[in-house]
Amino acid sequence: MSNRLVLIVAPPLATLQDVTGAWEVFCRAELYAPGTYDVALVSAGTELVVETKFGLKIICERSVHEYQGPVDTVLVAGSEQGVSGQADPAFLDWLQHASSRTRRMGSICTGAFYLAHAGLLSDRRATSHWRQLQKLAGEFPDVTVDPDPIFVRDGNVYTSAGVTAGIDLALALVEADCGHGVSQAIARDLVLFLQRQSDQPQLSTALAQRMADRDPIRHLQRWAPDNLQALATVEDMAAYVHMSPRNFARLFKLQTGVTPGHYIRQLRLEAARRRMQELSGNAEAVAAQVGFGSTRSLRRSLRGNARSGHHKA
Known part of the structure; x- marks a missing residue:
């Protein structure tokens, strides 16, 4: 079986740890389950250099628009652009079309707003960063916003709470593919105090x-x-x-x-x-x-x- 293609999508002004946390988890999976994933860091637009929220720039391998075939997993990082409703229509269109050929669609933190704007959260449960839950519920009344879990699965769509919860979501996805032993080994490598489950609250x-x-x-x-x-x-x-x-x-x-x-x-x-x-x-x-x-x-x-x-x- 060919490697599973995982796309970590960095929108403009992305939260850096949303991107790097998930990236680290999937890349480390190769240490314990070689050949499982092909992980790519991609931009949400045509520019490959993406400036993150606090100014640090990251260089993506490709634009998301270069991927028109089947994808295993898509994870969209959070960004103020998505929250403010300024998402690139071309990226939203890509998300809509990709959803039919992707095994798992997901978001980290406020990346949920991109999925919502693309219509992928309609009539689904979802979560996001605790500061933006009220805004998400207000702007998208057809989305059942769950304020408590660190991540939510509804069908093949996954949404996570803020920032470090993206690591928990990525670990859960790796565990589903590779087993508990692999995800636990990665959690130990990352010196995580606890590999949190989906039903744990966002805030201690x-x-x-x-x-x-x-x-x-x-x-x-x-x-x-x-x-x-x-x-x-x-x-x-x-x-x-x-x-x-x-x-x-x-x-x-x-x-x-x-x-x-x-x-x-x-x-x-x-x-x-x-x-x-x-x-x-x-x-x-x-x-x-x-x-x-x-x-x-x-x-x-x-x-x-x-x-x-x-x-x-």
Whole structure:
């Protein structure tokens, strides 16, 4: 079987890591599964020199318009041009025609806007960078925008969240082609803390929640993720900062915008998802490590979070 042709498309003012992250993953696959891919970095227009968002220029091998035959995978990098609605009509036309001869069409970050403008996301689920989800949903009401996952598959169309989520999407595509061992080896090469799955949230609890502007609440927020076993209750959290539970709860909500119970529950769920992957689903060990009282409580919390985690933006 001939090598699978993978096109990484760089539009004008592309986000550099959208391009290089996916490129690195597919190229490294050749180290572990030689002959699987033929990877090409291509421009979305006729110019082969593409200036990225912060001025660095990259030289593409070819223009996307030179590819008129079958393609295995197309991944379009994000760009402000796509978000602002200034996409080259010729490129959108190429996407429309290529979709019928491409096994997998995909986007990284705001590259979803190019797919949407080309009509490839109509009546599909999709995601994008969290800052642009509302704009994507507003401009394309026929697209079901999912704000939570780091990437979404709907049929043969894939969309990812912002920037580094493109690496997660590329790893998932490689895993589908070459197996878990290959994708895991690549993740280790890239020194990734965790090979994230599609249903993991775009933002971790530490990033999504507001950091308190002063100690001792801020110190607690920094200490808590690595010490969940010691924080079984809100009273434990209050004791750590030497405050009464009532005063602590009031101050925590004032400085972070959420209750301490909600905050610690989200930390536990996030840690549980990560540990379940690392420990191959050993629920008993995970429950003990992240502070759930029992495996039943852990499973109930994970099911409840999954039911409430997907909604239309």
